[in-house]
Amino acid sequence: MPESHIVVVVVDPAEISDHSLVRFQLFIQRPPLQFVDVSTRAWKSFDTDCFSDDLLRSPLCCPPNNYSDISVDELQQLYDTTLSDLLDKHAPRRTVRRRHQPMTPWFDADCSAARRRTRAFERRYRRSKLVSDRAAWIAQVRSLHQLYARKQNSYWMAKVADAGGDSKKLWSTLDAVLCKDRSRSCLPTDGLSANDFLNAFSSKVEAVRTSTASAPAPTYTVGTSCTSVLDAFDAIDASYVQKLVLSAPNKNCALDPAPT
Numbered sequence: 001m002p003e004s005h006i007v008v009v010v011v012d013p014a015e016i017s018d019h020s021l022v023r024f025q026l027f028i029q030r031p032p033l034q035f036v037d038v039s040t041r042a043w044k045s046f047d048t049d050c051f052s053d054d055l056l057r058s059p060l061c062c063p064p065n066n067y068s069d070i071s072v073d074e075l076q077q078l079y080d081t082t083l084s085d086l087l088d089k090h091a092p093r094r095t096v097r098r099r100h101q102p103m104t105p106w107f108d109a110d111c112s113a114a115r116r117r118t119r120a121f122e123r124r125y126r127r128s129k130l131v132s133d134r135a136a137w138i139a140q141v142r143s144l145h146q147l148y149a150r151k152q153n154s155y156w157m158a159k160v161a162d163a164g165g166d167s168k169k170l171w172s173t174l175d176a177v178l179c180k181d182r183s184r185s186c187l188p189t190d191g192l193s194a195n196d197f198l199n200a201f202s203s204k205v206e207a208v209r210t211s212t213a214s215a216p217a218p219t220y221t222v223g224t225s226c227t228s229v230l231d232a233f234d235a236i237d238a239s240y241v242q243k244l245v246l247s248a249p250n251k252n253c254a255l256d257p258a259p260t
Contacts, residue, residue: 034100041091051090058082083257106155111147118144 008025055061060082067075121140125133156173163170252260 035097036100037095038098039093039095041093043091046091051086054086080257087258106151111151114144114147
């Protein structure tokens with residue numbers, strides 16, 4: 001370490017011994033904080049009852065005979081626009097500025113859930129100031145750190161094991177840990193363009209078609225042992241649909257305007 005970075009050095013006790021306490025101060029500048037603008041919704045003020053009332057009065061809850069002349073695409077468009085309008089009313093979008101903290105690769109959904117539980121324990125203790133709540137918070141923090149250690153160890157052990165005997169792949173993994181790959185560029189340096197990429201695939205498909213042009217056409221034999229026929233659908237009620245929705249995992253696609 002350069003001597004110019006060391007500002008103060010204190011040895012206690014100040015005598016020749018290998019048991020002295022050495023204290024020092026380092027002149028190290030913290031990297032500047034990075035902030036990003038994130039678009040989110042005001043879910044804390046979201047009123048479920050009002051949203052349900054407006055949803056029941058929307059075109060989505062009309063009698064089924066009102067949709068007899070509407071195509072599937074139009075129904076999908078109606079679903080998207082109706083839910084989007086209701087969400088904009090009850091949970092309007094807003095832009096917030098947050099500090100950018102890139103997550104480590106081993107931080108998964110389990111870590112995120114454990115961190116939320118830890119913060120819930122902390123908030124409970126901050127409100128109550130009870131000894132029992134403080135003990136529960138400390139136990140949850142220790143459990144969180146243990147989970148982090150397990151996730152981190154298992155992730156990097158799997159990375160090293162995946163490299164096997166490939167030294168190049170192993171050192172590439174270690175470079176990522178040591179942050180030595182940040183200066184490397186992932187952009188192609190040979191001038192590859194989008195048209196070159198398209199032409200490569202087009203020429204490959206054309207070559208396959210040319211090589212198989214003289215091949216005989218495929219034949220399909222319909223089996224005679226299959227007697228099952230799908231010619232009708234069983235009617236279901238709202239309780240069955242509700243059961244399926246409630247038993248589904250709490251996940252949603254980005255194409256869905258409303259989260260689960």
